[in-house]
Amino acid sequence: MNNITFAPFARPLYVMLKPVGAVCNLRCNYCYYLEKKDLYPNDMKFTMSEELLERFTEEYINSQTTNEIMFAWHGGEALMRNKSFYVKALELQKKYGRGRQIDNAIQTNGTLLTDDWCKFFKDNNFLVGISIDGPQHCHDVYRKTRDKRPSFFQVMKGLSLLKKHGVEFNIMGVVNDYNVDYPLEFYNFFKSLDCHYIQFAPIVEQVNGELASWSVPSEKWGDFLITIFDEWVKQDVGNYYIQYFDSTLANWVGENPGVCTLAKNCGHAGVMEFNGDVYACDHFVYPEYKIGNIYRQTLTEMMYSDKQINFGNDKYDTLPGQCKDCDFLFACYGECPKNRIIETRTGETGLNYLCKGYHKYFKHVAPYMDFMKNELNNQRPPANIMEAVHNGYFK
Ligand SMILES: C[S@@+](CC[C@H](N)C(=O)[O-])C[C@H]1O[C@@H](n2cnc3c(N)ncnc32)[C@H](O)[C@@H]1O
Ligand code: SF4
Ligand code: SF4
Numbered sequence: 001m002n003n004i005t006f007a008p009f010a011r012p013l014y015v016m017l018k019p020v021g022a023v024c025n026l027r028c029n030y031c032y033y034l035e036k037k038d039l040y041p042n043d044m045k046f047t048m049s050e051e052l053l054e055r056f057t058e059e060y061i062n063s064q065t066t067n068e069i070m071f072a073w074h075g076g077e078a079l080m081r082n083k084s085f086y087v088k089a090l091e092l093q094k095k096y097g098r099g100r101q102i103d104n105a106i107q108t109n110g111t112l113l114t115d116d117w118c119k120f121f122k123d124n125n126f127l128v129g130i131s132i133d134g135p136q137h138c139h140d141v142y143r144k145t146r147d148k149r150p151s152f153f154q155v156m157k158g159l160s161l162l163k164k165h166g167v168e169f170n171i172m173g174v175v176n177d178y179n180v181d182y183p184l185e186f187y188n189f190f191k192s193l194d195c196h197y198i199q200f201a202p203i204v205e206q207v208n209g210e211l212a213s214w215s216v217p218s219e220k221w222g223d224f225l226i227t228i229f230d231e232w233v234k235q236d237v238g239n240y241y242i243q244y245f246d247s248t249l250a251n252w253v254g255e256n257p258g259v260c261t262l263a264k265n266c267g268h269a270g271v272m273e274f275n276g277d278v279y280a281c282d283h284f285v286y287p288e289y290k291i292g293n294i295y296r297q298t299l300t301e302m303m304y305s306d307k308q309i310n311f312g313n314d315k316y317d318t319l320p321g322q323c324k325d326c327d328f329l330f331a332c333y334g335e336c337p338k339n340r341i342i343e344t345r346t347g348e349t350g351l352n353y354l355c356k357g358y359h360k361y362f363k364h365v366a367p368y369m370d371f372m373k374n375e376l377n378n379q380r381p382p383a384n385i386m387e388a389v390h391n392g393y394f395k
C-alpha cells in the first residue's frame with residue numbers, strides 16, 4: 001500500500017471575514033472591492049449580523065485541526081463597524097475556543113483609528129495592517145476620501161496612535177503606475193516609520209476589458225523590485241522583512257513562500273461575505289467563484305470542495321507553455337491567475353501581464369538567492385550576503 005497519504009486537513013483552514021461588505025469612508029480609485037456592492041443589490045446595509053458571527057465563530061474554531069487559530073477581519077473598511085461588534089467577537093472566541101490560542105488581525109485604511117480603537121487593539125493583541133502607498137505624493141494620488149480629498153495625513157495620525165499605544169502593526173502598500181517610479185523613496189519611507197515588516201503588491205486591473213491606467217507597467221514592476229532589492233541586500237537583510245524577497249528565497253530553497261501569488265497552488269484563504277456567502281479568494285468575489293453559503297454548507301465542505309481544490313490547483317495546471325518552460329517557474333509559478341491576461345510569444349492565452357517584470361527580477365536576484373541558499377544549507381545566516389556584497393563578490 002502507498003504510505004504517502006493525502007492529508008488535506010493537516011493545515012489551518014483560513015476564511016477571512018467581512019464584518020461590513022463593500023462599505024468604506026474612502027474611495028481609492030483603484031479599489032477592486034467596492035464594486036462588490038453590485039453583487040447584493042437588495043441589501044443596503046452590508047453588515048454581518050451577530051447571529052452569523054456566532055455561527056461562523058463556532059464552526060471556524062471547531063473545524064481547525066491546529067491549536068492556533070487566526071481570525072482575519074477585512075473589508076471594505078472594517079472600522080466602519082462599531083467596536084461593540086469586535087467585543088462580541090472576542091467573547092464568542094472565548095466561549096468556543098475553550099482555551100485554544102486565538103489571534104486576530106485586522107486590515108484598515110487607518111483613517112478611522114482613535115485612541116479608543118488603539119487601546120482596544122492593544123488590550124486584545126490585535127495585529128493591525130494599515131494601507132499606505134508610500135510618502136504623501138505617492139499615497140495621495142489614488143487614496144482619496146469620498147469627496148476626493150487626500151487621506152495621507154489622516155492615515156499618519158492613525159499610525160501615530162497605533163505607535164503611541166504600542167499596537168503591533170504592519171504596512172501594506174500597493175504599487176501602481178505612479179509610485180512605481182519612486183522605489184527608494186517608497187522603501188525609505190517605510191523604514192522611516194520603523195516598519196520592519198513590509199508588504200506590497202502590484203496593481204493590475206482591467207476596466208471593461210481594458211487595462212486600467214493605474215496598473216503598474218510590467219517591466220517597471222521588475223525594476224521597482226530590483227532597485228529595492230539592491231538596497232536591501234546591501235544593508236537590511238535580517239533587519240527588514242520584505243515579503244517578496246523572503247518568499248523568493250523560500251521558493252529558492254524549496255519551502256512554501258509566504259505570499260500566495262508565488263506559490264505553486266493557492267486557494268487556501270477563502271473569504272466570507274457579510275451574508276454568509278463564501279468565495280474562493282478576495283480577488284475572485286464573483287458569482288462563478290462562490291463556493292457556498294455557511295447557512296447551507298459547512299466551512300470544511302466549502303474549503304475542501306472539489307471546486308475550491310481545483311481553483312487552487314488551476315494556478316499551476318492552467319499555466320501556458322511559456323511558463324512551463326521558464327527557468328524561473330519554481331520561483332514564479334505564473335504569479336496570480338487574475339493577472340494572466342496576455343498572450344505568450346506563440347499566441348497562447350493565459351500569460352501573466354507582469355511576466356516581463358518578474359522575469360527581469362528573478363534573473364537579477366538569482367546569484368544572490370543562490371548565495372543565500374548556500375548559506376542556509378550550511379547552517380549559516382543568509383544575512384552573510386551583506387558582507388559578500390561589500391566585498392564585491394557579485395561584481
Ligand atoms: C480592499 S482593501 C480593504 C481593507 C482596507 N479598506 C484597506 O484599504 O486597507 C485591502 C487591500 O487591498 C488593496 N487594494 C485595493 N485595490 C487593489 C487593487 N486593485 N489591486 C491590488 N490591491 C488593491 C488596498 O490598498 C488594501 O491594502
Ligand atoms: S480604503 Fe480599502 S476598501 Fe476603501 S476604497 Fe480604499 S482600498 Fe478600497
Ligand atoms: S487567486 Fe491570486 S490572490 Fe487569490 S489566492 Fe490565488 S494567487 Fe492568491
Ligand code: SF4
Nearest residue numbers: 323326332334355359
Ligand atoms: S517569469 Fe513569466 S514565463 Fe516565467 S513563470 Fe513567471 S510569468 Fe511564467
